[in-house]
Amino acid sequence: MSIKVENIHKQFGNFVALNNVSLDFPGGELVALLGPSGCGKTTLLRIIAGLERADSGRVLLDGEDASDTHIRERQVGFVFQHYALFRHMSVFDNVAFGLRVKPRKERPSEDVIKRKVKELLELVQLDWLADRFPSQLSGGQRQRIALARALAVEPKVLLLDEPFGALDAKVRKELRRWLRRLHDELHITSIFVTHDQEEAMEVSDRVVLMNHGNVEQIGSPNEVYQSPATPFVYGFLGAVNLFHGRVDGSHVQLGEHAHPHDTTQDGLSHGAEVIAFARPHELQIVTDVSETRGIGATVSRVLSFGASTRVELEGDVHEGVPRHVEVELSREQSASLALATGQRVRVLPAQLRVFPHPHKTDNNKATATRSTAS
């Protein structure tokens, strides 16, 4: 079932949770709503489910306006962050609940319920826990039971609100993979909310990035990572170094020097104030003292665990240059540079992505946001 939301607006007092949001979720996809806490992602999910009412706008399920359809009739499955299992019921009774509360005419016989619950518990690989109570399960098991319970009523849409938010890192990773596999098996239209960018990128077909009640960008995980549409997206997906400068033709003036940038965006007239981003791996470190390009900096820490080496530097005091610069090097590069704490180096951006300065060009940004949202 496809889901469409049109011009959804929701306000809590003076706080705008959702600012005229329109989105399209094609059937069968697994979409992540990603954003920092308070960006409106959970509110949007709850409005789609019918657990919350929008101030204005419509929710269309399979093209039909569902705004006045009660949550009971929307045929959605909802998975809560804190599982919301019925604590006084066994795992079996939890999963059977949705079938047992059906009106008498539609209610399957107890035998059918039994078989169905068994199937679902096998699907989530926990059939051996049927007689336990929620309190006797681990967090990961609870969330899988909650999922089985949601699937019992054969929903046309599955909505998951930070499903792995309360779990520890290792279980989270396992469950992510498991959720992806489950989705590939069932192909049920699913939306899941998360503030963890890694989780969103790893699990979903498409990512919807939200901030302050607005949609910042929609795209495949690769698209949003490789070509972020807004400074927010750039900053939210992975580590970044932020510079301030002025456009100078195809270059951007940062500190003492001009650097080439690879943005072909309109509205970057000569002399316009801009912000420029470079990811840690897009910066190079040059130890050669004769080098004059780039930004002067002092090495403050070298962190060389894991597959790559992270170097933290302190930038020289110049307008537009951040005090702290982070560079990621391969182990080989790091070995050949042999950096020492306190060493003077120069940092060269191999790639810079430039955006108009957000405070100087508020109008520009608003247009950019809207065009990506539609």
Added chain:
Amino acid sequence: MAGATSLHINRQAAHYEGNPATSEAAWIKWAIVGVSLAFFALFLLVPLAAVFSEALKKGWAVFFESLVDPDALAAVKLTVIAAAIAVPLNLVFGVSAAWAIARFEFRGKQLLTTLIDLPFSVSPVIAGLIYVLMFGAQGYFGPWLREHDLKIIFAVPGIVLATVFVTFPFVARELIPLMQAQGKEEEEAAIVLGASGWQTFWHVTLPNIKWGLIYGVVLCNARAMGEFGAVSVVSGHIRGETNTMPLHIEILYNEYQFAAAFAVASLLALLALVTLVIKTFVEWQVANSSKNVKGET
């Protein structure tokens, strides 16, 4: 509320004692424990023993005679009737008030929360007087009631009204913090799964608040049967008609029938002991289920 709170304190006590920063010297510990136990014995156990020994002073025959005295039986009957009406009413009021406060946002919610506590903060005598003022012969509704030949004050309805008033907070007070702490997620989950409002209440909400509810009802019942002040004002002390057990005891005592007075009093004391047993059992159950809840987060 109280049950869960006291249990939490129990669990934390070990934490305090095991912690070198907050543990105290042995003599301080035993001094504090001693003082509270001595106080408890002097002011609670000794009087309780006195009630039973006074009741049996003139032998078992007198004891039973005073219990089967028609006036005493009438008093017991009236007490049971008043409690049998007041407790179910307050069960319904309490659950709906707690539901309203824990689940809905509305104007005047704070006021409602405060009003629920009113019977605790107002002297029971005043509570009784309010009803006399409203329904008594000289009261606001007095003439109307007389015209329709209805009697509230100095009759059973007045006693029931006064009992309902003084016992109103018990159930609601137990349930509000419990329901607030449990949140509405399980109920939302039930509704998403297609349960109707009634099914959600019956299968999800009620089992979750069960022990709090029983606890509230037990306390409510104890108070309903033991209430003196408010009932005394509206009762009129008509023997065999409008005397509840506490009032009957007072009359016997004023008439120097000590053995009889204490015999009836021992019935009330027994009720208190039964209440305590049930209360302890419920607390024990809550401890078990809260252990489960704790593991869940």
